Amino acid sequence: MPGALDGIRVLDLSRVLAGPWASQTLADLGAEVIKVERPGNGDDTRGWGPPYAKNADGKDTGEAAYYLSANRGKKSLTVDMTTDEGQQIIRDLAVKSDVVIENFKVGGLAKYGLDYASLKAVNDRLVYCSITGFGQDGPYAKRAGYDFMIQAMGGLMSLTGAPDHEPGGQPMKVGVAVADIFTGLYATIGILAALRHRDESGLGQYIDLALLDVQTAILANQAMNYLTTGNAPGRLGNAHPNIVPYEAFPTADGYIILAVGNDSQFASFCKVAGLDGVADDARFGTNRARVANRTDLVPMVRRAMVMKTTDEWIDILETANVPCGPINTLDRVFDNPQVKHRGTVKYLDHPLAGKVPTVSNPLKMSQTPIAGETAPPILGQHSEELLREIGGLSDDQIARLRAAGVI
Known part of the structure; x- marks a missing residue:
């Protein structure tokens, strides 16, 4: 059964977590996601181990568990975007895509002709989502942003952990990168809304998404506790500020x-x-x-x-x-009977490991269920297929680009 986003093509220029989380969600919903990576190294998280997935003999495959967590369902294309030919490959793919996701520093893709203005000129139906630490404007726009520091700057760590007067009391980050994860989910929401608008208007649009904006937005009741009183909430450990016990x-x-x-x-x-x-x-x-x-x-x-x-x-x-x-x-x-009943863990075929586990998308949809998930791709796994079938390149052209280190 086709997914809800069957027929949508996503060109994913992002890496690490927030952008890849968004594109993985879109892939789960049926979109074709092309993950563009650097030749030789790929996404930074490929090396963020141990642990690594193991093969049938118990040996590390070199595929880091961190990378596997955020890249299910995608196709990997290696392209050196610092080269003229690499830039042209990405532009040609953008012409035939619906969505671009990127998380380079502000202005980082303009020098390659891969920024929104450049790609809009060749495809005005494109939905282009930029993810940065602090947004495209403002006094912090050019700063790099990482989840840990955003949890701190965005107030979450001031609310998490035991109070100073208790043993071990100190600000504490959450055990998973929630600023990145929530940013990935907001990116997905924004992209889906922009695609809906494009269906009506025929025009794509630009989405400017910042980790700090998202972290501040998800303070939820704690933000309102401050805004309605002027008193900044503190750390209560595991207690709740508004409900007892x-x-x-x-x-x-x-x-x-x-x-x-x-x-x-x-x-x-x-x-x-x-x-x-x-x-x-x-x-x-x-x-x-x-x-x-x-x-x-x-x-x-x-x-x-x-x-x-x-x-x-x-x-x-x-x-x-x-x-x-x-x-x-x-x-x-993962041994909980309810978690097992809901099919939370699946095992996907993988060219190096044989099988790799994945934590399935939690959406349960009656008409367009999440189905057909594929394992996160190995580096460049689909390069030739994509360049041939979408890029229209011949085998000789592909061979020349590979020999030149472009792909």
Whole structure:
């Protein structure tokens, strides 16, 4: 069954994570994605290991797990864009493409004639998405931006980690590159919207996307907590600024997440936790009161939670309809029966490893399901195919370009 984006061609000039995450999502949805890479080295993340995928003999293939995480479903074309012939190859492909994604520094592609203005001149239907750290304008526009520093500059690290007065208290980054991932998803959203507009108007457009803008946008309720009060929220560890009790609590053998979202759930929790009368106490009967009196309530909850094991609490709380959950390590995540049932992990054929695992796209679509995923390509795997079938080059021309180091 064709994917939702069947017939859409994406020319992906990006590397590392934010851009490749966007193009991988588009590939999952059925677009043809051509990943343009440097001859010899390719995407930086190909070397970001260990770990690397292993072959049937247990030997490293040289395909880094990091690279494999963001390049499913694409075709790899190696082109040296610093050469005139390489630039012409990319321009010719852009003429026959619907989308270009790039994450070079501001103005970095203009010297190659591959910026939006240059490619729009040969294809005014092109949707062109530029991803940078700080955007195309402003005092920081020419700075490089990386996820870690963006999490810091964009306020996320000021909200993540234990408070200074607690052991180990310090600002903390999130364990995955969320600024990059969210930027990739916003890029996908913007590209889909621009394609919809093109369907109506016949014209493409330019998308200017910045990691700092995205990081600031996803501060969500914490941003509004500041903007409505003028008070900058601080780090609360695993506690929630607006809901109590909503954090990690120690149990007899580990920890559990307690996520009490309303007053009815709190009353149910108190009943099964042996906290008689607490839900009727004016200090704790409403969420507003619990937030104001969290320093009194949380120690009471802690004393109750350590009396049973995590599994015992999960059985009790789920029966009482109180939201809760264990803190799983990744081995337990992927062994979870719900995760398995949803088909989260798939194994894809790979020319070097035989099979490589992938974490499937979470979209479940009734009419255009995610299907036909292919493994992330090895470097230059599709160069000749693409140059022949889309670029219109002969075998002799391809051989000459390869000998010259252009591809």
